[in-house]
Amino acid sequence: MLSIIVAKAKNNIIGKNNKLLWHLPDDLKRFKELTIGHNIIMGRKTFESLGGILPNRKHIVFTQNPDFKINDENVQVVHSMLEIQEYIENNEENFVIGGAMIYNLLMPYVTKMYVTEIEKDFQGDAFFPRIDTRVWKEVSREKGMKDENNDFDYDYVVYERIKK
Numbered sequence: 327m328l329s330i331i332v333a334k335a336k337n338n339i340i341g342k343n344n345k346l347l348w349h350l351p352d353d354l355k356r357f358k359e360l361t362i363g364h365n366i367i368m369g370r371k372t373f374e375s376l377g378g379i380l381p382n383r384k385h386i387v388f389t390q391n392p393d394f395k396i397n398d399e400n401v402q403v404v405h406s407m408l409e410i411q412e413y414i415e416n417n418e419e420n421f422v423i424g425g426a427m428i429y430n431l432l433m434p435y436v437t438k439m440y441v442t443e444i445e446k447d448f449q450g451d452a453f454f455p456r457i458d459t460r461v462w463k464e465v466s467r468e469k470g471m472k473d474e475n476n477d478f479d480y481d482y483v484v485y486e487r488i489k490k
């Protein structure tokens with residue numbers, strides 16, 4: 327099964343110039359706790375924005391470039407939906423971690439979403455798709471902790487698919 331994990335602004339912005347726009351240490355900690363030991367699926371740009379390989383997670387990286395190779399046993403480079411079918415069908419929780427192109431591509435196959443909703447608009451160039459309330463049901467909402475760098479509010483929200 328696939329689950330999305332994302333942090334998005336009120337206006338659905340998720341990044342700018344291949345970077346995140348905020349620094350939320352608590353959210354990064356939560357990202358680590360949720361994804362550790364799981365497969366993480368991402369686009370080539372998000373992979374490059376990580377600046378390295380995250381420990382204890384297999385990275386599945388989408389690209390259309392046949393020459394893109396990463397020589398690491400924890401990285402699988404994929405070029406088509408066919409190659410990730412096993413992750414859609416198995417009973418493990420496999421995390422789709424972005425960015426915008428890959429959220430759009432895989433959202434139809436996702437059954438659960440962990441969304442950090444930041445209560446502020448940002449200016450950026452990468453958007454998360456609109457969450458259709460006919461398809462997604464909010465099943466939990468928890469207030470995030472403000473930190474020393476940010477004075478905006480945010481919630482950790484979990485959505486489950488209620489319709490194909």
Ligand SMILES: NC(=O)c1ccc[n+]([C@@H]2O[C@H](COP(=O)([O-])OP(=O)(O)OC[C@H]3O[C@@H](n4cnc5c(N)ncnc54)[C@H](OP(=O)(O)O)[C@@H]3O)[C@@H](O)[C@H]2O)c1
Nearest residue numbers: 332333341344345369370371372389390424425426427428
């Ligand atoms: N806030 C968050 O939670 C969050 C999470 C992740 C990322 N982000 C942000 O999102 C932004 C990056 O998003 P993005 O949309 O620009 O890039 P992306 O989705 O990370 O990667 C896009 C790349 O994926 C490959 N790709 C896309 N569709 C494909 C398909 N159908 N088949 C094969 N390969 C495919 C292509 O790679 P090639 O060009 O190599 O062919 C494409 O250029 C950054 O600003 C990042 O910081 C935010």
